[in-house]
Each structure stands twice: as structure tokens, then as C-alpha cells.
Amino acid sequence: MVPFARRLETLGYSGLRAVEVSTLQVNLGWRCNQACKHCHLQAGPDRPEQMALPTIEEVIRLAERFSLPVVDLTGGAPELNPHFEYLVDRLHHLGGHIRCRSNLTVLLEPGKEHLPEFFSERGVELICSLPYYQEEMVDRVRGPGTFRKCLEALNRLNRLGYGLEGSDLELHLMYNPGGAFFPPPQGPLEDLFRRELAQRFGINFHRLYSLLNMPIGRFREYLRRSSNYDSYMGKLMASFNPATVSGLMCRSLISVSWDGCLFDCDFHQALNLPLIPGLPQTIGEFDLPTLATRPIRLEDHCYGCTAGSGSSCGGRIVSSKQ
Amino acid sequence: MSHYYEEKDLERFQEVGKYRADLFDNFMNYYQGVMAGGGALTVREKALIALAVAHTVQCPYCIDAYTRVSLENGSNLEEMTEAVHVAAAIRGGAALVHGVQMHNVAAKITI
Numbered sequence: 001m002v003p004f005a006r007r008l009e010t011l012g013y014s015g016l017r018a019v020e021v022s023t024l025q026v027n028l029g030w031r032c033n034q035a036c037k038h039c040h041l042q043a044g045p046d047r048p049e050q051m052a053l054p055t056i057e058e059v060i061r062l063a064e065r066f067s068l069p070v071v072d073l074t075g076g077a078p079e080l081n082p083h084f085e086y087l088v089d090r091l092h093h094l095g096g097h098i099r100c101r102s103n104l105t106v107l108l109e110p111g112k113e114h115l116p117e118f119f120s121e122r123g124v125e126l127i128c129s130l131p132y133y134q135e136e137m138v139d140r141v142r143g144p145g146t147f148r149k150c151l152e153a154l155n156r157l158n159r160l161g162y163g164l165e166g167s168d169l170e171l172h173l174m175y176n177p178g179g180a181f182f183p184p185p186q187g188p189l190e191d192l193f194r195r196e197l198a199q200r201f202g203i204n205f206h207r208l209y210s211l212l213n214m215p216i217g218r219f220r221e222y223l224r225r226s227s228n229y230d231s232y233m234g235k236l237m238a239s240f241n242p243a244t245v246s247g248l249m250c251r252s253l254i255s256v257s258w259d260g261c262l263f264d265c266d267f268h269q270a271l272n273l274p275l276i277p278g279l280p281q282t283i284g285e286f287d288l289p290t291l292a293t294r295p296i297r298l299e300d301h302c303y304g305c306t307a308g309s310g311s312s313c314g315g316r317i318v319s320s321k322q
Numbered sequence: 323m324s325h326y327y328e329e330k331d332l333e334r335f336q337e338v339g340k341y342r343a344d345l346f347d348n349f350m351n352y353y354q355g356v357m358a359g360g361g362a363l364t365v366r367e368k369a370l371i372a373l374a375v376a377h378t379v380q381c382p383y384c385i386d387a388y389t390r391v392s393l394e395n396g397s398n399l400e401e402m403t404e405a406v407h408v409a410a411a412i413r414g415g416a417a418l419v420h421g422v423q424m425h426n427v428a429a430k431i432t433i
Contacts, residue, residue: 134398177393184396188364192396 001237004306005298011242016251016296021288023253025072025313026051026059027269028081030258033106036129036142038176040217040270043076051258056083058260058283060090066288067096072253072313074101074266079112092122099125101174101313104153105146116153120160125170127209127313128154131178133196141178154203163205172207174315180228182235182308183210186316209315214267214304236303244310247317250296256283264296266313267304273297332383366395373402374409 008016027041028051035044051059063071071091078084078100091098100119107115119126130150131141138147154171157163163171173193177183184192190208197203213219215232223229255263260283263269276297280287310317339346357372359365369391376384392402 132398134400137398179393181390181393184394185365188366189396192366 004302019251021292023070024068025255028078030076032076038213038219040214042217049258055260070097072099077106079106101127104128105149107153116156127172130173175210186210212311236307239307244306244317249312327382370405374405378409
């Protein structure tokens, strides 16, 4: 395997750097009410990692001090952090854009049923996991009963205006493949989801993002177990697309872990691969000018972000012809 | 060689072009043109047709390839299985309709 860093070097991208920090992605903890088979963080109900209040206060101070345009809340299930609503309230008060990555089923958990209204009152953008529009596929990846719960949560969000045409309450879906294959081209897949979800269940959404499964965490274990790892990595490498490099999410995003450490992305965080030595390492050391032009740590799983149309927390990086 | 069909051999398809590269290149250009997007059929529809044909010609390479391509274009196992049934129905029907030939021959040679 050609190391990813060397691959970029041959293309003239040696020392890939960030160009800005427009998104602060905050991982509020690895606790989740689900234990999906593809989860790169191996999140689940028994994970103890949770962002504590002092760290949350630092996140708020940071968002205020640097007027960061987008704060992107993720997990685990970020809603399970006991300080989640406090954080969202404070961020809302600061006036920046708040994005929350929700697994949908958490919105039906006891004590969390009020969250759809809470989100809508604060204009929180929601990016919700939904690997397919059929029960069998979704439940196989995310656990029995998940699909029906997702539909119920989506219906509730739709009733509040989320995902409706012309509504400012943004509801986007996140697709990831249910196995060792690549995601479909985003445009045709979005058309397919829109048609099927509307016809079968009367559900609406704004955009669909397709995300490639990173060969790390639980998905890597699956690849190894099923003897798919080598072919999957080979395909990632063979599908390397230089056009994706300029749009890689690490060039405009920084990731904060539950314990306040800084990473180039959530995938590096999952593997505990911190920023390059010499750079600020914790939220307490956050220095925007330095981080906005920082050299990025390159690892072989980065091939997952540059394959085909590319992959990021905002879906594909470049469009493909279909 | 332990089996006639080795999974890895699909990746070696290009080796066929070692001789008469012009013919191989012609085939590949045609193949890529047929399977590309932007035509009257979507890539997803073409992949389902290819999957069905793969079962008809019983090519393990093609079944492997177009199972993946179908999944990577958003098809599900219900649709893919239905496509295989279409292939099976046409193939079965093609066998059965030749029963008319059999009847014709029998009519000709029996009293």
C-alpha cells in the first residue's frame, strides 16, 4: 500500500494544510442508545466517555471569542450528554449556526421526547442517520426496531416543519452503506430516498448526504472478520480522486473530543491521533490563526475521504456524472 | 490453479489486452460507453440489467461485479432478486416456448 501522505506528496500536496476553521465539531461523548455495526467510535450504551461541564464551558467561550460560524455537535448520541441542552441554549444565545447529528431513535428515549420542539425553537440544523428506506437493511445495521423508531421521529420532525419545502428548519439525512461497498452517487440516491420515503411513509427531508464507511472502529472489525479488509482498502486506494483533496473537511473543520483534546477530524479522534506535535493540543490552548493554517496529520484511513466523489461530514466532496 | 474461477482474476481482466490491444481497447471503449451515465437509462437501471444478464450467462465475475455495482447505486436485495427472477423467467420461458418446436417436429413425424 502506498501511504496516503506519500500519495499526496506525488501530487504536489506535501504538507497539506487547513485553509480556515469555519466549523467546530464537538464530540459530546461516546455514549449512545445504539451500537451500530459501522460505528467508527464503537459508541454504545455502556461507553462512559462524556464531555464534562467545565469542557462544555470552554466550548462556549471558544464559540463566543472566535465567532465560529458553525458548531457541529456529534457523538455517540450528543443528546445523551447531561449538559446538551445547556450547551445548545448558550450557543443559540451567541447566535451562531448549530448543527446536531442525531441518530433519530434517541428522540424517543424516556426524558428526550421534548427534543424535537427544543430543536425547532432554537433553529438547530439536524443531520440524521438513515442508512436506507427499508426496514430490513436499517435494522440489520443499527439494531432491531430501529427503522420504525426513525420513521416515528422523522414524522414528528416533519410535523414541526423540519424538512419541508421552503422551511428554514433544516433536516438532512445521512446515508452510509450497509456493508463493504461504496456509497451510491449522492444525487440519484437523494432522488431515490425522496421518492421512496414520500410514497411509502409520507416523510420529507431537505438533502441527503452519502458517507463512506471508514475502515476503522467497528466497521474495521467487520471488514477483518468477513475477509473484506484487503479488498476494501485496495478499492479505496484505487479510487483515489485528486479532485477531492482541496475540499477535504479537515481543511475547514476542527474536532474537539469529549475530554477537550483537538483533532483534525472525528476519525482521527476515534483512533486517538492528535494534531501534529507543536500545535495546540487542547481546547484550552485553542489559537485560531495557528489552527486555521495548521498542517494536517495524514493517515492511511484518509483514503476513505478521497475515494471516488470523496466523503465528508457534509457528504460527497465533488459531484459525479450519472 | 486450484479453481477455474479465481476471485482475484477479475482484477486481471486488463491482461487480456496484452495481445490485440486494439480489439480489447475497442471493447472497453464500447463497454464503458454502454455502462456510463447520462443516457436514457440510469446507471442503477443498467446495473440491474447487467446483474440479470450475469445470471443468465452464469458468469461469476459479472455476478460479483454487478452485485457490488447494484448496491453501490442504491439498489436493494428485493430489487436485485426480482431482476434475477426476470432473467430466470425469460430463460425458463425461452426453454418452454421451444416446446412449440417439439410439437411441430412431433406433428411432422407422427401419424
